[in-house]
Amino acid sequence: MRREHELPTPADTSALGRALAELLRPGDLVVLAGPLGAGKTALTQGIGAGLGVPGAVTSPTFVLARVHRGGRLPLVHADAYRLGSVAEIDDLDLDADLGSSVTVVEWGAGLVEQLNDEHLLVRIDRLDDDSRVVELVPHGADWAARLRTLEETL
Numbered sequence: 001m002r003r004e005h006e007l008p009t010p011a012d013t014s015a016l017g018r019a020l021a022e023l024l025r026p027g028d029l030v031v032l033a034g035p036l037g038a039g040k041t042a043l044t045q046g047i048g049a050g051l052g053v054p055g056a057v058t059s060p061t062f063v064l065a066r067v068h069r070g071g072r073l074p075l076v077h078a079d080a081y082r083l084g085s086v087a088e089i090d091d092l093d094l095d096a097d098l099g100s101s102v103t104v105v106e107w108g109a110g111l112v113e114q115l116n117d118e119h120l121l122v123r124i125d126r127l128d129d130d131s132r133v134v135e136l137v138p139h140g141a142d143w144a145a146r147l148r149t150l151e152e153t154l
């Protein structure tokens with residue numbers, strides 16, 4: 001099952017992130033795919049807002065990963081762009097337990113799925129008119145069920 005949605009403006013990207021945040025549970029993995037500047041960080045900012053994370057969620061490109069605490073769940077925000085062959089975020093020795101956090105990984109497709117077979121793949125694409133489309137691809141029955149719930153609110 002695949003779900004595609006139009007995101008005409010950055011506000012729509014943020015709103016999708018906030019809606020996704022409501023579905024998130026401890027141990028969840030969200031893999032973000034899409035070209036440079038697609039809106040992966042913007043979506044994560046919406047997730048952070050939805051979780052009630054205080055402070056700014058910014059691109060972790062140079063630090064590889066950041067842990068944001070103080071919201072409903074800890075948010076681990078990673079950027080695998082520079083991870084190269086390091087296949088597991090576990091290797092980053094984050095000061096966070098992924099099992100009790102929500103882990104969002106930009107550029108994570110093909111790299112981090114083994115952290116959790118059941119995960120959500122979010123594929124963002126940029127159209128010629130600079131708007132975005134997003135495809136939500138559930139991996140696992142549980143994510144498929146949760147997306148059906150989300151669908152009712154989008």
Ligand SMILES: Nc1ncnc2c1ncn2[C@@H]1O[C@H](COP(=O)(O)OP(=O)(O)OP(=O)(O)O)[C@@H](O)[C@H]1O
Pocket residue numbers: 007008009010011012013034035036037038039040041042043059106130131132
């Ligand atoms: N739905 C949208 N329509 C138009 N612009 C958008 C949309 N969503 C996000 N943007 C804009 O796209 C730009 C790039 O966003 P962002 O930094 O989140 O991309 P990214 O995928 O994280 O990039 P990178 O690959 O460098 O990590 C930002 O200016 C953001 O506001």
Ligand SMILES: [Mg+2]
Pocket residue numbers: 040041042059106
């Ligand atoms: Mg980014």
